[in-house]
Amino acid sequence: MSAVQNVGVVGAGVSGLAAAILLAEAGIRVVVYEAKPDLGTLGSGITLQGNALRALDRLGVWDQVRRRSYSFDVTGIRAPGPEAPLVAEMHDNAMGGPDYPATAGMYRPDLAEILLARARAVGAVVRSGTRVTALVQDDDAVTLDLATAGGPDRATHDLVVGADGLNSTVRELIGIATRPEPNGMGIFRAFVRRPAGADHTELVFGGPSYIAGFCPTGEDTMYAYLVEDKQDRQGLTPAEGSRLMAELARPYGAHWNDIRAQLERGAEHVHYTWFTSHLVPAPWNRGRVVVIGDAAHSCPPTVAQGAAQAVEDAVVLGDVLARHDRLADALWTEFHERRVPRAAAVVEVSDQIASWLLAHERGDVPGLHRTISDLVSREP
Ligand SMILES: Cc1cc2nc3c(=O)[nH]c(=O)nc-3n(C[C@H](O)[C@H](O)[C@H](O)COP(=O)(O)OP(=O)(O)OC[C@H]3O[C@@H](n4cnc5c(N)ncnc54)[C@H](O)[C@@H]3O)c2cc1C
Numbered sequence: 393m394s395a396v397q398n399v400g401v402v403g404a405g406v407s408g409l410a411a412a413i414l415l416a417e418a419g420i421r422v423v424v425y426e427a428k429p430d431l432g433t434l435g436s437g438i439t440l441q442g443n444a445l446r447a448l449d450r451l452g453v454w455d456q457v458r459r460r461s462y463s464f465d466v467t468g469i470r471a472p473g474p475e476a477p478l479v480a481e482m483h484d485n486a487m488g489g490p491d492y493p494a495t496a497g498m499y500r501p502d503l504a505e506i507l508l509a510r511a512r513a514v515g516a517v518v519r520s521g522t523r524v525t526a527l528v529q530d531d532d533a534v535t536l537d538l539a540t541a542g543g544p545d546r547a548t549h550d551l552v553v554g555a556d557g558l559n560s561t562v563r564e565l566i567g568i569a570t571r572p573e574p575n576g577m578g579i580f581r582a583f584v585r586r587p588a589g590a591d592h593t594e595l596v597f598g599g600p601s602y603i604a605g606f607c608p609t610g611e612d613t614m615y616a617y618l619v620e621d622k623q624d625r626q627g628l629t630p631a632e633g634s635r636l637m638a639e640l641a642r643p644y645g646a647h648w649n650d651i652r653a654q655l656e657r658g659a660e661h662v663h664y665t666w667f668t669s670h671l672v673p674a675p676w677n678r679g680r681v682v683v684i685g686d687a688a689h690s691c692p693p694t695v696a697q698g699a700a701q702a703v704e705d706a707v708v709l710g711d712v713l714a715r716h717d718r719l720a721d722a723l724w725t726e727f728h729e730r731r732v733p734r735a736a737a738v739v740e741v742s743d744q745i746a747s748w749l750l751a752h753e754r755g756d757v758p759g760l761h762r763t764i765s766d767l768v769s770r771e772p
Pocket of ligand 1: 407408426428437438439523555559562666686687698699
């Protein structure tokens, strides 16, 4: 008998939907509350490493993810400049084991659509346009206050999972003071047509941006990104974003010539955001409420593990809830022992690599990538 029978999940991002899928599959009643009225995710692409693919397989969506993503196992490093000479080609470790490619690039809205459909198929109820605004809990239950288009509402659950992202309301409501802090970097990302021959991630370190990179996401698509010192670029129109990104991309050659030409013509999906970092120290729960995913930890995507760690949080939470018969200390101790050191290592390494970039220092980046690769290759 599972420790809980009726769970409320706040947020329909990757961590919330992953938790909903696993709990619903275990026969638990699950309601997901999502503030956005429209469940379609905005965004460009995402890099999913083997451990993320292995976790997505646990959710029963690997076949669909494989079909709608682009797999590869090499990362190219080029020098800045018009010639953009290839400096190295590194074989990516298959962190999910031999059954999965080392890396898959994917269009974020496709991943969101697959997870949402799976959550509904296994019986989770997803309520969009429903924002959690307050909660109270006692020894037996948690009651949520909900703001909906039809007026205020209430719901009671055995457990509430706060998967509500960086600016988590649930984290605040349970009195956790840790907040994401900007790390000083900002990133432009554009979803563009994939130039012929751009069949794996390539990174350029240096030039006017810290990193110029891209990741294929399909036969004809990829996302490209430029990392710079953070700027106030709020409210950019797509046309302005595209023009600014094209300007920043000017010193980069090879496939960037094609990407830049697309940006100059005006790319539709250009996003700008700042990198943040935080780690909620254990415990991530207060009584019957727990935070996971970006609500609990964030970091610059220098090792591309944010969503992977978010899904792993859900996998481990689902596992401990299914194997323990009471929501007691033993369950939370196991959850935190399996999750917090691993998420902490990813945050620490990601921050370290970003700090070296910010300071223009040459640190042992390959060594840190190896540390994370060894760690996340193990089952969470
Ligand atoms: C620039 C950038 C690039 C990245 N690249 C990668 C990458 O390549 N690979 C990788 O693995 N990770 C990457 N990440 C990290 C990854 O995007 C995140 O870790 C992941 O999306 C977190 O998912 P989540 O479900 O925890 O949060 P979110 O995706 O933020 O979902 C939270 C949801 O909660 C909802 N919500 C918020 N408040 C409420 C409320 N009060 N009531 C109801 N709903 C609410 C929101 O609307 C949202 O839908 C990147 C991050 C950034 C910033």
